[in-house]
Amino acid sequence: MTGTGAEATQRPAAVTLDSVSKRFATQTAVHPLDLTVSESEFVALLGPSGCGKTTLLRIIAGLDSPSSGTVSIFGTDMTDRPANKRPVNLVFQRVTLFPHLTVAENVGFGPRLRRLGQQQAADKVRAALELVRLPEFGDRRVTQLSGGQAQRVALARAIANDPKVLLLDEPLSALDLEIRRQLQAELKDIHRRLGLTFVYVTHDQEEAMSMADRVVVMNDGRIEQVGSPVQIYRQPRSPFVARFLGMSNVVEATVTSAADGHLDLDGTGLPLRVPAPPQALAAGQRVIAVIRPDCFEITRAADDPPSAAEVTGTVADVRFIGSLVQYLVTVAGRKWQVSARAGSAEIFPEGTSVCLSWRPDEVIVMNG
Amino acid sequence: MNPLTRLRRRGFGLLHIYVGLLLVFLFLPLVVLIVFSFSSSGQLRFPITGLSLRWYREVFANSTVTDGIVASLTVAAVTGAVVTVIGTMAAMVVNRYPFRGASVVSGVILAPAALPGLVIGIALLNFFGDLHVTLSLLTVTVGHIIYTLPYFYLVLSARLRKFDPMLEEAATDLGAGPVQRFRKVTAPLIAPAIIASAFVVLALSWDEFQITFFTIGDQSTLPLVIWSRARLSIDPSVNAIGTLMVAGSLLVVIFTRRFITESYS
Secondary structure, three states: OOOOOHHHHHOOEEEEEEEEEEEOOOOEEEEEEEEEEEOOOEEEEEOOOOOOHHHHHHHHHOOOOOOEEEEEEOOEEOOOOOHHHOOEEEEOOOOOOOOOOEHHHHHOHHHHHOOOOHHHHHHHHHHHHHHOOOHHHOOOEHHHOOHHHHHHHHHHHHHOOOOOEEEEEOOOOOOOHHHHHHHHHHHHHHHHHHOOEEEEEEOOHHHHHHHOOEEEEEEOOEEEEEEOHHHHHHOOOOHHHHHHOOOOEEEEEEEEEEEOOEEEEEOOOOOEEEEOOOOOOOOOOEEEEEEOHHHEEEEEOOOOOOOOOEEEEEEEEEEEEOOEEEEEEEEOOEEEEEEEEOOOOOOOOOOOEEEEEEOHHHOEEEEO | OOHHHHHHHHHHHHHHHHHHHHHHHHHHHHHHHHHHHOEOOOOOOOOOOOEOOHHHHHHHHOHHHHHHHHHHHHHHHHHHHHHHHHHHHHHHHHHHOOOOOHHHHHHHHHHHHHOOHHHHHHHHHHHHHHOOOOOOHHHHHHHHHHHHHHHHHHHHHHHHHHOOHHHHHHHHHOOOOHHHHHHHHHHHHHHHHHHHHHHHHHHHHHOOOHHHHHHOOOOOOHHHHHHHHHHHOOOHHHHHHHHHHHHHHHHHHHHHHHHHHHOOO
């Protein structure tokens, strides 16, 4: 497993996937992969739809069985254990509350199956409903709940079952933005208070970055990168990760010279000279350069000719989105995404001739 | 009032008249039947001269009719029970756990609904004859099972297609084994649809005539009793029997509607 910070590695492993794969009749949903989730960790599986993240979650839950590999939960091999006997619970993407039961009966479903005493089961239901801030909702029919309330009840139902690991499969994706934001904050708070291990599947990079301790970026059944949100954002290891994290300028380039700890890159339309990355790159090699939109500095074009790390271009599009202004700037026929703090800075309208500069040490170069 | 609204109002009025006429056309004969069943006179002529229950007394005094009622109820009950078991299993397996050839099975189950009852009746008559099976209420029941199964299967399948399999997964995830899952989640959710479908079967079997006609032995069901009496002369007691049958069907429909509206989707 990749290094993930000292704190996480000292804790016992809650979930360990060892060369787990999943093949369906015509395609491979998950290529053999390893993943360890530590106790009390909040891990997000992030990727586009069809990348295998939900399949992976269902394999941990026991609702799908892996084609190869083993699944361990707190050190016990669970690969062949049926879903109903695993100490994990899943909050589904769609509402899966039982329509013939009340809210309290739904939440008490697990405790009653485990033959807890009447009083004990009732206590669990009350505690779980209080946790999701719906203490008065016990007697309601589940058909009377709003989408947000239904997912809170689903969360309470999973938690009332005392799972050792809580699995969440895009539980907020069907909700309005405002309710989604609110529930994101509450989920994070619940995670902190219970100290429970969370494995959270999402296709929303902002959700993954803002909630998780560690993000697992998946694509096409493989893990692209594992790391803290900051690591992943600052050091994407593949063009896919860079693109998936949003709005990055990912361009192909050729190394024209590699000397004095610097690389000169050609083919991007920008005169890129960047500090040489750790991997050895020689002149003539094809590489991928990633420049995040916020690496750029945008100013009105001056009369004097641009300096070495500057270029002039034309604003092709402006979008004002509150705290940020997003520009598309055309430089030598290629469009670059540039974001600038709105603040009190001048906002350049379409067609303005502007000057772009960038911090060379923030340009990411990876093998093409 | 603007012209459009006026036009709409007038159109609405026409629609009311049309629906009213349709209802009269559909139900007037039934109303006549019910009114005459309470007439004191033997003459089927308006206006009726007095009210009485004499035709009902006559019906219940006549052992042919009461035997017919008992025979019809017996056939309907056995048909309902058998079709409920077979139909539930078939609908479950085809809709929830599809296998190779499931669509063929589905087609075979549904075929009798598309065949004329006359053809099913003649086919069964030949079939039982070849096997030297004596015609009786048992052969009638077999015919009714074949005839009503598709309707049961259709109604229940419609419900099962709306059943979210993720509910079963949620139950499993919460610790329910296969038996608990069926008892606590699947069965309670599809029970209203099963009961509603069973009532449809009872209603169909209760007044089935064509297939019964070909497969009947010594004992007659109620529709055949009515037919044989009405064939000879229009006996006012037939109106009383008819009214009883309408009442029975109506009760079944009311129950069925109740279960369907209570069913969760």
